Amino acid sequence: MFPNSLSGRFLALTIIFVMLAEVFIFVPSIARYRQDYLMNRLERGQIASLALLANDMIDPELELELLRNAGVFNVVLRRDEIRELMLASPMPSPVAATFDMREPPATTLIADAFGRLFDPTDEVIRVIGNPTKDAGLLIEITMATAELRASMIDYGLRILLLSAVISIFTATLLFFAVRALLVKPIKGVVSAMKSYAAAPDDARRIIQPGASVRELAEAEHALRAMQTDLTSMLRQKDRLAALGGAVAKVSHDLRNILTTAQLFADRIEASEDPVVSRMAPKLMNSISRAVNLCESTLAFGKAEEPPPKLDLVSLARIVHDVIEGERLAIADGGVQLRDDVPPGLMVRADPEQLYRILSNLVRNARQALDAAKKDGEIEVAAAEDAEAWRVTIRDTGPGLPPKAQEYLFQPFQGGARKGGAGLGLAISAELARGHGGVLELTSTGPEGTCFTLSLPKTVVTAGRAAE
CATH class of the missing domain: 1.20.5 (Single alpha-helices involved in coiled-coils or other helix-helix interfaces)
Incomplete structure (x- = not known):
């Protein structure tokens, strides 16, 4: 439980911090104890001198007994500006230091106390103070330091022992309080996480x-x-x-159906009817693209989108096919399609995959305008610079809703219209990445939406790829 547990560490830290607080209490208390000890010796010396004041002559043995009871060697009393030696006995050594107890500063008391505590030498010191009850102007005593230091050590040990008991008792109370208020609830959260991880699809484990x-x-x-x-x-x-x-299953079966329709379309193409002859090529192209779409859907389901077959192709021709295909889906002519692509602009791309990218984007724009039931305009424009070809698809529709922007380019989640699966943008973005390019949402809002397709001009050779 202890070294690595929250409860154990909290218990140890509590003991340490309480002991540290007791140390800060111990420092002034030991200084205060020394001051009280010396003041007590001054009072006892003053009381011993009262016997001499009552009787000018006392027996030497009584004088020594009074001094021993007071714990001092001699007593000097200053009365009426006269400094008088009241009691005296032989001193074992000269006076080593003098301490004035008349309103000493706290720092001096602390320094003197610890100086005596860490100095084992038995010395004779002089202590000066004010007599009690105004019985004179000043009183001096001389005393040994051995008993003072022993008494201070005994007091300090008792203080430290009491501090340790208080620390352990306080830490124990806090330990059980923390276990009840924090540790057990945290363990409950951990247990709930482990239980949920074992079966995340089970809502009962939430x-x-x-x-x-x-x-x-x-x-x-x-x-x-x-x-x-x-x-x-x-x-x-x-x-x-x-x-x-x-x-994937539907696409597989639909591909077979479209292959059969393609065979019938080949027969229709041989018709001599001028209307049929004019419409047959577009029908063939539509069926071919439908077959390619089914095959691409199967590849997408396997996460095996085929790599593009890059070649220099006419962007204007591909955009023209896209726009002509979308015009067939416009019933009342309320949506205008514009082509602003330079006729001679050639781009390096797979023509089928580029058609799918642009067709998805133009179809999405047209469907957004249809859903909003408003007239509008869709424009496909292109430009180039030293680094890339850039194709922009701009519409005057209502803009993308927040959910579509949040899950843009994610399959089955980024659908902008009701009933949409959100596959179009996901497939288009994946095809763009296959070209080494990028499909980006440039802007969207009430004034319309704009997508930009960037296709790089640089070709990565084997030598550059190895760099």
Whole structure:
């Protein structure tokens, strides 16, 4: 429990801090004890001198007994400006130091006390003070330091022992209080996390906040919110996995159906009807792109989007095909499609994948305008600089909702319209990365939305790739 547990460390720190506080109490208290000890000797010396004041002549043996009881060697009393030796006995050594106890500063008392505490030498010292009850102007005594130091050590040991008992008792109370108020609730949170980790899809294992401590209650609520979101995401992941499998199966069967339709379209293309002859190539292109889309959907489901076959292609021709395909879906002509691509602009890209990127973006813009039931304009423009070709797709639609912006380019989550799966932007962004480029949302709002597709001009050779 102790070295590495919260309770054990808290117990140890409590003992240390209480002992440290007791040390700060011990320093002035030991100085105070020495002051009281010396003042007591002064009072006892003064009381011993009263016998001489009552009787000018006393027996030498009585004088020695009075001095021994007072714990001093001699007593000097100053009365009426006369300094008089009241009691005297032989001193074992000369006076080593003099201490004036008449209102000494605290720092001096502390320094003198610790100086005596750490000095084992038995010396004779002179102590000066004021007589009690105004019985004179000044009183002096001489005394040995051995008994003073022994008494100070005994007092200090008793103080330290009492401090240790108080520290252990206080730390024990705090230990049990912390275990009840903090450690047990924290262990409960840890147990709830372990239980949830064992089966994150089981909603019954989501923690139920119940801590009384505010910080722990906040942690439990945050953990509950995280677990709830994670459980929802796991369920959504399972649904998306099932949906992905279903889409892959549908795409596989749809590809077979479109292949059959392609064979019939080949026969229709041979018709001599001028209207059929004019529409047949567009029908063939649409069916071919539908077949490619099914194959790409299968590849996306396997996370195996084929690498692009890069070549210099006419951007204007691809944009023209995209716009012509979208014009067929515009019923009343309320949406205007504009092409602002220089006719001779060539870009290095896979034509089919570039068509899919632009088609997804233009279709999304057209569907946004249709959903808003407003007339508008969609413009595809292009420019180039020394580093890249840049294609912008701009519309005057209502802009992307906040959820679509938050999950932009994420499959099945970034859909901007009701019923949308959000695959178009995810596929377009992945295809752009396959070209070494990037698809970015440049701006969105009530005035419209703008996407920018950047395709790099540089080609990474084997030598540069190895750098």
